[in-house]
Amino acid sequence: MLFRTSFRKDFAQTAGATFVALFTIIVTTVLVRTLGQAAGGKIDNGEVFMLILFGGLQYLPAALVITSFIAVMGVVSRAFREQEMTAWMASGLSLSSLVRPVLSFALPLTLLALVCSVFLTPWAKGELEAAKDRYAKRSDVSKVSAGQFRESGDGRRVFFVEHQSELTKQVENVFVVDAKGDSRTVVAAALGQVEVDSRGQPYLVLKDGRRATLDGQGQRFTSTEFEVYGVAIDNSLGAAPSYQLQHRRVDKLFLDFNNAAQGELLWRISLPLSALTLSLLAIPLAFVNPRGGQSLNQVFALLIYLTYSNIVSVSQSVVTKGTADFWVALLAPHALVLLLFYVLLQRRSRPAGAPWVASLFAPVLGLIRRQGAK
Template structure:
């Protein structure tokens, strides 16, 4: 059974991970093409993105693997043999499922609590490093790039021989006094004694147009220096709560940090409970098919995921702490799972028999016959 569960989980995870990896790679490549991240860090960013998505992917893979494996057993009538061998019940499936699920739960916990926050922090640090480079190094040749909130636009035709040199550069700038455009054959990045960065344009022409007059002034220059508005800050760190380690979260304990603690602990709890929940959800009549079970299982996962997000939002708003949120949400899901087990094991109805329309139909037919 464990080998069958492992094969199912491996297949499901491969499909889901491939989809997420492809979507993430397309998004990151679009950012690199737009000059928002460094082209040399694309693979690094794809890896970080994959690590942050692993906890929900492993949780969903575990849930689907247990559900589909046990549904196959029901459809092939193998559960009848299981129940008839020594008085076994649906509860007897709990130990083997847990033996298979516990390594997943541990992996999800490590990823959610340790590795995913580290990957998010590395993503933010990489973006901050690129954002704090000078504007020329951020430009991709052949594209228009906006800086200074759209007030300055650069266009570089080609990259120079050295990293600090560009060829055939165009710059348009808008200020409170007017507009100006600058063209130059080449440009270099230089740093003065105070650490300020400048781009020095060589052999170019500047066109200036004031707002109050249509007259354009043309100035030719051999060298023209433009101060860059970005300085390099060596103290790069991520300020996002989602990227902070657990020690920082427990030290601060603000509502946002408590919400993040709840989010990280929720994934291993969800992986554990969903693996158990899949056992009663898989029970079905071989003649009735399994469409209804799949729909119910999908609704359970979607509602569970949305409930985690809703409770996280409530914690951010300061309505209660993370411990209360963990106990209320996952405690409710555990009770619901136990209720499904009891119903499946003891064949109990969700509603009394007199609530069924078939009951009243039989009563009506029997009364007419009498």
């Protein structure tokens, strides 16, 4: 009882510190990328904090998987380094005694990662896409920020506004470059304001400015001063609603259970399951000889984690292409990791120099003997 309680407490403390560090790194990365998109005019400045939150939530399942793996690796490795495992083994316990406290620690994280992967992450991705879609459908002038160049949705027009009044919605010192075919039109005005005509067509009405036009061959140039000049605003631009599988609810995936939907569902389930299998695999991988080096097992663990992630990605790909059965692709990678866990556990549980290969088949041989005795 003391053995299990001690390890569960260490697992929880290490997991808490690891998750805080990982999620801080994730949020910082999303923050930098989101601020860059906001500065480039790709997203709305007023929705930056909401987009950062959604961006962090979509990486939450992966953070939980890595947290469980690192927590078990760190605690068990420390127990070996500080001779704590030696004391437990001298009391009659074995390395396999860690399986139960590891399962009691990893199962809640696996369930939480499953909920996040199946429900929360698709919702966060959908909200991100919806926010970008709303911004793309806004009119060209509504995207303009004072002191910054902004490109229209169709890429034919560039706006620059020196000052923008929040009360009157007027813009001052407006600069517009409009490309139509090979010709270029440059309009500069002191004031501007958005107005809507009787048909509902919005216009940017400029006052006290100059309009210059240059044809595509550079042979004809015209310049005109104006008191009032209207620039039509295309208010219908914007991305179409997203129907990507990553954004769909799980019930929608089951209703449309084609190969692509099966691949997406496999990924959502496989990622949380890897938290459980990797936590078990970390038990033999965390073995450290106090008299030897400590880095080899850590490198080996990193390579196994990367290989495992790639195998799951390949499984998703083959299911999406329809070249593999859903259940085989779902269970095979995790079964291989559990088999590797069993082999390494038997290897680490044997004294140095003692044969251990025969112990892998001991359960099977025992079952055969019992059947023969009957």
